[in-house]
Amino acid sequence: MRTTDLSELAAFDAVARHRSFRRASEERGVTASAISHAVSNLEARVGIRLLNRTTRSVSLTDAGAMLLARLSPAFGDIGSALDALNQFRDTPFGKVRINAPNSIAPFVLGPVIGPLIAANPNLELEIVATDRLVDIVEEGFDAGIRLGESLRDGMTAVKISPRLRFAVVGSPGYFSSRPIPRIPADLTSHICIRNMYPSGVGYPWSFARNGEEIDIDVNGPLALHDHELMIESALAGVALAYVWEDRARPYVESGRLVACLNDWIVPEDWLYLYYPTRKYLSAGLRAVIEALRAG
Structure with a gap:
């Protein structure tokens, strides 16, 4: 088999696995047009359509599915063989x-x-x-x-x-007119940043001590999923934030943020x-x- 044949097969394998020319190009480190050209050359060489293409999706034909099933183990073996050379490095x-x-x-x-x-x-x-x-x-x-x-x-x-574990933090300016919360229930009288996943689904602030576990659905006008934005908002005195302790640590150590409820926060999984x-x-x-x- 010629080198160009192997390159075309590798391009097809990447597209078939990702169902995307763009992702295949990122994996292979070449342009999407180069991947498309290689796959087209392969289809012309074997005389069979291997992929169904639309402007929005890529799917395998029956012939393409059969070829992928045979190629994937073969490329896995090739990768394993090349990696085995590491024993000589x-x-x-x-x-x-x-x-x-x-x-x-x-x-x-x-x-x-x-x-x-x-x-x-x-x-x-x-x-x-x-x-x-x-x-x-x-x-x-x-x-x-x-x-x-x-x-x-x-x-x-x-x-x-x-x-890792979380921390509840607020700015000295925020606490200048509000008491520092001592127990999780105190958060109901504070302005807090509501945490959410990228999907938009929110999640509570979780606490535990001496076998007691408490989840608080905090209130506030701001909902974020990015912890850096949460820190910036807390620094501005907008609200309390529930963020990764390591992210807040430099600001707590410098005095720009105040940590509270530390004895109620346990390490995450x-x-x-x-x-x-x-x-x-x-x-x-x-x-x-x-x-x-x-x-």
């Missing part, structure tokens, strides 16, 4: 794509990126931070990071560091790095896992 080689929630990525990945790259100079790390729900298989990620171990079937979860169980665990991904487990 001092450090892992290749790209690892990681997805992580934007709200926690700086605290989880920030401290390990420098040492990880310094120890593995041939490792290429690609991190996409977003709070939207991501299908790591469909979007071509090697692994993802999330709170909690509850995952769909076919995924392996590895507990990583650190364990553990963080986990997860990846497809059937996916070959590359040397690069193993290096990332080891770095994150060490924290």
